[in-house]
Amino acid sequence: MNVLARSVGNAFRNKVRTAAVVAVLAVAIGLALSMLVANQAVAGKVAELNASVGTVLTVNPAGGQGFEGGGEPLTAVQAATAAAVPNVSTVVGTKALRLRNAAAAAAQAAAGQGGRGGPGGQSATTVTTSLTAAVDAGTLGNRNQASSGTTGTGTSGGAATPAAPAFSLPITATGVGAEVDAAGKALELTQGTGLGDYNAASAGALLGTTLAEKNGLAVGSTFTINDQTFTVAGLFDAGTAFGNNALYLTLPAAQTLAALPGELSTLIVTVNSMENVDAAKTALQAALGSDKADVSQGQRNLQTAVSSLGSVKNISFIAFVAALGTAGLIILLIMVMLVRERRREIGVLKAIGAPNRTVGLQFVLEALVLVALGSVVGAAVASFASGGIATALISSNTTSAAAAGGAGTGQRGAGGGAGFPGGGFPGGQGNPFGGANQLLTSVTASASPGVIAAGIAAVFGVAIIGALVPALLTARIRPIEVLRGE
Amino acid sequence: MIEVKNLVRTFNSGDKTIKPVNDVSFELAQGTLASIVGKSGSGKSTLLSLLGALDKPTSGDVVVNGVSLAGMPDSKLTEYRRRDIGFVFQQFNLIPNLSAVDNVMLPMEFAGIRKAARRERARGLLEQVQLDPEKHVRRINRLSGGEQQRVAIARALANAPRLILADEPTGNLDEQTGGHIIELLSSLSRDHNTTILVVTHDRSLANKTERRFRLQQGRLTEEPARTRATAASPA
Numbered sequence: 001m002n003v004l005a006r007s008v009g010n011a012f013r014n015k016v017r018t019a020a021v022v023a024v025l026a027v028a029i030g031l032a033l034s035m036l037v038a039n040q041a042v043a044g045k046v047a048e049l050n051a052s053v054g055t056v057l058t059v060n061p062a063g064g065q066g067f068e069g070g071g072e073p074l075t076a077v078q079a080a081t082a083a084a085v086p087n088v089s090t091v092v093g094t095k096a097l098r099l100r101n102a103a104a105a106a107a108q109a110a111a112g113q114g115g116r117g118g119p120g121g122q123s124a125t126t127v128t129t130s131l132t133a134a135v136d137a138g139t140l141g142n143r144n145q146a147s148s149g150t151t152g153t154g155t156s157g158g159a160a161t162p163a164a165p166a167f168s169l170p171i172t173a174t175g176v177g178a179e180v181d182a183a184g185k186a187l188e189l190t191q192g193t194g195l196g197d198y199n200a201a202s203a204g205a206l207l208g209t210t211l212a213e214k215n216g217l218a219v220g221s222t223f224t225i226n227d228q229t230f231t232v233a234g235l236f237d238a239g240t241a242f243g244n245n246a247l248y249l250t251l252p253a254a255q256t257l258a259a260l261p262g263e264l265s266t267l268i269v270t271v272n273s274m275e276n277v278d279a280a281k282t283a284l285q286a287a288l289g290s291d292k293a294d295v296s297q298g299q300r301n302l303q304t305a306v307s308s309l310g311s312v313k314n315i316s317f318i319a320f321v322a323a324l325g326t327a328g329l330i331i332l333l334i335m336v337m338l339v340r341e342r343r344r345e346i347g348v349l350k351a352i353g354a355p356n357r358t359v360g361l362q363f364v365l366e367a368l369v370l371v372a373l374g375s376v377v378g379a380a381v382a383s384f385a386s387g388g389i390a391t392a393l394i395s396s397n398t399t400s401a402a403a404a405g406g407a408g409t410g411q412r413g414a415g416g417g418a419g420f421p422g423g424g425f426p427g428g429q430g431n432p433f434g435g436a437n438q439l440l441t442s443v444t445a446s447a448s449p450g451v452i453a454a455g456i457a458a459v460f461g462v463a464i465i466g467a468l469v470p471a472l473l474t475a476r477i478r479p480i481e482v483l484r485g486e
Numbered sequence: 487m488i489e490v491k492n493l494v495r496t497f498n499s500g501d502k503t504i505k506p507v508n509d510v511s512f513e514l515a516q517g518t519l520a521s522i523v524g525k526s527g528s529g530k531s532t533l534l535s536l537l538g539a540l541d542k543p544t545s546g547d548v549v550v551n552g553v554s555l556a557g558m559p560d561s562k563l564t565e566y567r568r569r570d571i572g573f574v575f576q577q578f579n580l581i582p583n584l585s586a587v588d589n590v591m592l593p594m595e596f597a598g599i600r601k602a603a604r605r606e607r608a609r610g611l612l613e614q615v616q617l618d619p620e621k622h623v624r625r626i627n628r629l630s631g632g633e634q635q636r637v638a639i640a641r642a643l644a645n646a647p648r649l650i651l652a653d654e655p656t657g658n659l660d661e662q663t664g665g666h667i668i669e670l671l672s673s674l675s676r677d678h679n680t681t682i683l684v685v686t687h688d689r690s691l692a693n694k695t696e697r698r699f700r701l702q703q704g705r706l707t708e709e710p711a712r713t714r715a716t717a718a719s720p721a
Binding site: 002003006009010013344345347348349350351352353354355356358478479480482483 | 573579597644
């Protein structure tokens with residue numbers, strides 16, 4: 001029997017006590033691992049936000065935003081100008097269209113209802129589709145329809161039509177120059193593939209999951225826009241019912257459908273780092289001219305969310321360290337107790353020739369056996385509890401951020417509601433970051449093997465430190481202890 | 487050969503200074519079976535702990551085969567205990583959660599002997615102290631007092647020490663079992679040329695040893711010498 005086997009045997013010498021120690025250690029280690037998992041999840045989210053959205057500037061036509069306002073449309077020349085601004089890494093142009101269900105549009109036209117022309121620089125020509133919106137008009141949609149003032153101003157030009165056909169919401173189709181959404185965030189494809197070259201004409205389209213489901217479409221299915229057939233190349237999940245009632249085309253395809261080649265609705269400008277965002281915004285505004293373009297910084301609205309997530313990250317890290325320290329303290333106290341309890345046995349070992357290092361090593365290994373058992377149970381605890389703990393941490397620490405996010409969401413709704421008669425459209429700059437609340441709740445903490453392994457390594461490191469103190473204490477026990485009580 | 491020179495050990499107890507070992511000197515030739523008798527608290531165990539390097543003397547020296555223990559660093563003293571000394575204690579002091587054979591293997595493990603070799607030697611020693619082979623792998627707490635003391639003696643012999651120090655080895659045993667233990671120690675001394683010093687307050691046990699010392703108030707005196715033959719006969 002060597003020192004390791006002896007340590008393992010000693011760890012189980014008192015099974016009840018071992019079970020109690022392992023249970024206490026498991027709670028501390030489980031908490032530490034859960035906090036580490038939460039910390040890693042939040043850190044990953046913050047990095048993702050900073051990398052993908054936090055450095056994004058949105059350029060709208062001066063005086064226009066989404067389908068609202070006026071001014072002159074953006075052009076490819078302005079996109080090239082923006083790309084030449086220092087610290088700008090990419091520029092992606094978009095062209096937004098509002099699609100109306102062909103049958104509903106015909107019925108509304110027959111009933112004397114009409115949409116307002118020129119939305120977001122789109123031509124007055126109605127762009128129709130075979131698709132049906134995945135979102136019902138509901139109270140908000142019908143109220144917006146009524147407040148737009150179009151009811152009763154149709155071809156009959158006089159009295160209101162008493163029996164208006166059911167109102168159908170339009171669908172947002174956005175032509176993009178890269179695989180990003182209207183906010184510049186990478187599309188999360190759940191099925192299929194992307195559209196390949198987004199700056200080339202293509203008959204492919206990416207549909208929101210609910211829009212595809214509403215219309216019974218899958219990857220490979222076809223639908224029409226203005227009688228032109230498009231094939232579903234992929235499905236994406238935007239995370240919201242509104243966002244999923246949309247589709248994406250290549251930029252030239254959208255410009256062709258709008259019959260406005262070269263025109264852009266927005267420019268999504270990505271700056272090379274967060275530190276350069278403010279300077280790039282100023283430079284971009286100057287380069288494009290304040291009378292030609294409005295440059296907005298989505299990061300401002302995101303800052304609250306990122307700040308809250310940063311706070312959660314810090315709290316979870318502190319809690320991780322505290323739980324780790326607790327585990328170390330438990331080990332230290334347990335081992336000090338065991339050393340005191342086994343003074344005589346230590347004296348025996350020394351009396352028969354055991355060197356101090358062997359006795360100390362025996363106690364360190366015994367501590368590590370207890371920690372190993374605690375880690376196994378703790379990892380199981382963490383794998384079940386980490387998600388809930390992370391959610392609780394985020395929800396309890398982001399109240400203010402959620403309020404800010406709610407305001408942002410309202411901004412988006414207002415922008416959409418005041419636009420085309422319908423339930424509301426993405427309203428330009430308010431759109432991407434208004435949902436700070438959504439960003440916060442979209443953090444998913446999963447106990448990955450790598451994080452758990454790193455956490456357990458940290459636990460073992462602390463445990464070794466905790467066990468070294470009592471192990472050093474054994475060196476101070478003299479072999480004469482063997483005769484105590486004889 | 488063990489030489490004890492003017493050994494003194496003092497303890498402070500409040501204002502008093504206790505001197506359980508007071509200027510003790512004697513010599514023991516290799517292979518001698520000797521005993522130290524004295525009343526409880528006379529300093530027997532303290533003297534034994536000094537001889538076995540479990541404790542350090544206040545003054546004086548212990549010289550074992552020409553090597554002085556005075557001033558020897560702790561690591562060397564540990565090596566001395568491991569290589570040259572075998573202890574047998576009144577309360578056996580075996581490791582309770584280990585088997586008999588594992589207990590005997592411990593000193594050999596500390597001496598760096600390979601596992602297979604130490605297991606073989608441990609079994610041989612347990613057979614030598616006449617422990618039933620089926621009890622070799624039993625845990626210590628499942629053995630009787632006499633069996634535990636046999637295991638303790640086997641452990642003391644593990645590294646073939648030149649000196650065995652036995653502190654009241656029969657103190658916790660009945661008379662018959664105690665007699666067997668003394669016979670065992672005597673035969674070991676004879677067969678292995680091992681010096682054995684037994685500390686006891688049991689006069690009948692002391693009478694079975696070749697040399698007898700008496701410790702009174704810290705001072706050691708030797709009683710008339712006996713040959714091994716007369717020591718073996720009833721006193």
